[in-house]
Amino acid sequence: MSAEDFNHLMGLEMLSASADEVTAQLAISDKLRQPYGLVHGGVLASVAETLASVGTHLGVHEQGNVAVGMSNHTSFLRPMLQGTIHAVARPRHRGRTTWLWDVDITDDDGRSCAIARLAIAVRPQRP
Amino acid sequence: MSAEDFNHLMGLEMLSASADEVTAQLAISDKLRQPYGLVHGGVLASVAETLASVGTHLGVHEQGNVAVGMSNHTSFLRPMLQGTIHAVARPRHRGRTTWLWDVDITDDDGRSCAIARLAIAVRPQRP
Amino acid sequence: MSAEDFNHLMGLEMLSASADEVTAQLAISDKLRQPYGLVHGGVLASVAETLASVGTHLGVHEQGNVAVGMSNHTSFLRPMLQGTIHAVARPRHRGRTTWLWDVDITDDDGRSCAIARLAIAVRPQRP
Amino acid sequence: MSAEDFNHLMGLEMLSASADEVTAQLAISDKLRQPYGLVHGGVLASVAETLASVGTHLGVHEQGNVAVGMSNHTSFLRPMLQGTIHAVARPRHRGRTTWLWDVDITDDDGRSCAIARLAIAVRPQRP
Numbered sequence: 001m002s003a004e005d006f007n008h009l010m011g012l013e014m015l016s017a018s019a020d021e022v023t024a025q026l027a028i029s030d031k032l033r034q035p036y037g038l039v040h041g042g043v044l045a046s047v048a049e050t051l052a053s054v055g056t057h058l059g060v061h062e063q064g065n066v067a068v069g070m071s072n073h074t075s076f077l078r079p080m081l082q083g084t085i086h087a088v089a090r091p092r093h094r095g096r097t098t099w100l101w102d103v104d105i106t107d108d109d110g111r112s113c114a115i116a117r118l119a120i121a122v123r124p125q126r127p
Numbered sequence: 128m129s130a131e132d133f134n135h136l137m138g139l140e141m142l143s144a145s146a147d148e149v150t151a152q153l154a155i156s157d158k159l160r161q162p163y164g165l166v167h168g169g170v171l172a173s174v175a176e177t178l179a180s181v182g183t184h185l186g187v188h189e190q191g192n193v194a195v196g197m198s199n200h201t202s203f204l205r206p207m208l209q210g211t212i213h214a215v216a217r218p219r220h221r222g223r224t225t226w227l228w229d230v231d232i233t234d235d236d237g238r239s240c241a242i243a244r245l246a247i248a249v250r251p252q253r254p
Numbered sequence: 255m256s257a258e259d260f261n262h263l264m265g266l267e268m269l270s271a272s273a274d275e276v277t278a279q280l281a282i283s284d285k286l287r288q289p290y291g292l293v294h295g296g297v298l299a300s301v302a303e304t305l306a307s308v309g310t311h312l313g314v315h316e317q318g319n320v321a322v323g324m325s326n327h328t329s330f331l332r333p334m335l336q337g338t339i340h341a342v343a344r345p346r347h348r349g350r351t352t353w354l355w356d357v358d359i360t361d362d363d364g365r366s367c368a369i370a371r372l373a374i375a376v377r378p379q380r381p
Numbered sequence: 382m383s384a385e386d387f388n389h390l391m392g393l394e395m396l397s398a399s400a401d402e403v404t405a406q407l408a409i410s411d412k413l414r415q416p417y418g419l420v421h422g423g424v425l426a427s428v429a430e431t432l433a434s435v436g437t438h439l440g441v442h443e444q445g446n447v448a449v450g451m452s453n454h455t456s457f458l459r460p461m462l463q464g465t466i467h468a469v470a471r472p473r474h475r476g477r478t479t480w481l482w483d484v485d486i487t488d489d490d491g492r493s494c495a496i497a498r499l500a501i502a503v504r505p506q507r508p
Contacts, residue, residue: 004157004158004160005157005158005160005161005162005167006158006159006160006161006167006169006170007161007162007167008158009136009158009159030131030132031131031132031133031135031136032133032136033131033132033133034132034133034134034177034180035132035134036193040132040133040134040173040176040177041173041176041180041196041199042133042169042170042172042173042174042175042176042177042199043133043169043173045169045172045173045176045199045201046167046168046169046170046172046173047169048169049167049168049169049172050161050167050169053161053168066163068203068206069168069203070202070203070352070373071200071201071202071203071325071373072168072169072172072199072200072201072203073198073199073200073201073327073454073498074172074198074199074200075197075198075474075481075498075500076195076196076197076198076199077473077474077476077481079195092458092493092496093456093458093493093496095458097351097375098324098375100456100458100496112473112474115473115474115481115498117454117456117496117498119324119325119373119456121351121352123351197479197500198452198500200327200371200454202347202354202371202373204346204347204349204354219331219366219369220329220331220366220369222331224478224502225451225502227329227331227369239346239347242346242347242354242371244327244329244369244371246329246451246452246500248478248479258411258412258414259411259412259414259415259416259421260412260413260414260415260421260423260424261415261416261421262412263390263412263413284385284386285385285386285387285389285390286387286390287385287386287387288386288387288388288431288434289386289388290447294386294387294388294427294430294431295427295430295434295450295453296387296423296424296426296427296428296429296430296431296453297387297423297427299423299426299427299430299453299455300421300422300423300424300426300427301423302423303421303422303423303426304415304421304423307415307422320417322457322460323422323457324456324457325454325455325456325457326422326423326426326453326454326455326457327452327453327454327455328426328452328453328454329451329452330449330450330451330452330453333449
């Protein structure tokens, strides 16, 4: 990841990454909050997007394919106020043209704060 | 919006806001990109989240209610590479306990790049 | 449509169908209800699925492609009790590999009762 | 369930039901198929809707509440042609006003054919 990109901007720290599971964490600070003081829901959707994309990329790039986000459905269960955002992504389906991922986002007490389901398309890399 | 929050971090510029329509724009730069060089899908989901939340807030806060994001389903139609992200949010349903919004995201040529459907809960403000 | 299939079972009556718009209606009777007496949410999701699939089929089958449902996200806005279910489907995106549709479902008074967003894959027909 | 309702129409056979897990099965026959001969996607969405609604009902009705479907997002992974549809629903979140469920639908060989995420609202029963 580039030092300039959106994952860096959010402060995303990748902990592990493979086509079977991707994990990351993120320290909560003001820059991730919305006006009410909670973590912005878009941060959680963004983390889910990164993890599912990275995991798909790792599973398909050696065959000359790229991972392209198609849809991201994030459900918010509990507001996050402080501490660390913990995220785990696991594939639910690895098709020839589409991968589906489930991402679980928890707080420091292991409580589920958001769950996301993502569809990532697998497309041939253009030369 | 605070000068420190996530909307500021992304560079979101609110253009108009009411309970009937919210519009915003965002200049594309490296900080909004993912490793392939495209705008990170999470940015588009985040913009949708902000617009639907602000619009619901404007419709319910005078009755002592707050807007709480429940679900954000963003579909990505076309990669965004440069220029400006344009977003328009309109409510599809304004219920007593839930509002539904559709957000359309277009590029400088007016092409649809993402569409999002969001459910925002309306909850009594805690004293 | 076969006289034996699921659309017939529900009593779906197709009113118009093209790659630009598909419309249908359905008379409400006990067989479409759930135990509380309302129209079963699955009926509304099913109608949306049929319309989006038929519309995509009409747009792609002459090129030797088939339409394959990928995802159906139906949101329920208002319970339906009696009368007729009216449905209109329009494409939001017609890509090479995926079409996205929005379906609006209304009652006899024109009130919005459900909205659905569907992704339909376009795949080459196997010989 | 009434002998006249939509679950009966589809031939849904409930196997077990509690607020922690609901399971059901359904024999595939022509009446559940779409024109291409596969099980209609709406059938799978409908089964998911029934299971999540029944499970929420069992968890909230003793407190004088009813379960009301809000949103059903079903993803289709693999076409179903014959045999039996097997469905298992488990709650991912049991909030005061909303329950979220994941439903897994498999074929006779245990292969995942569809996954669904549903939001079911919990509302006070009107007298």
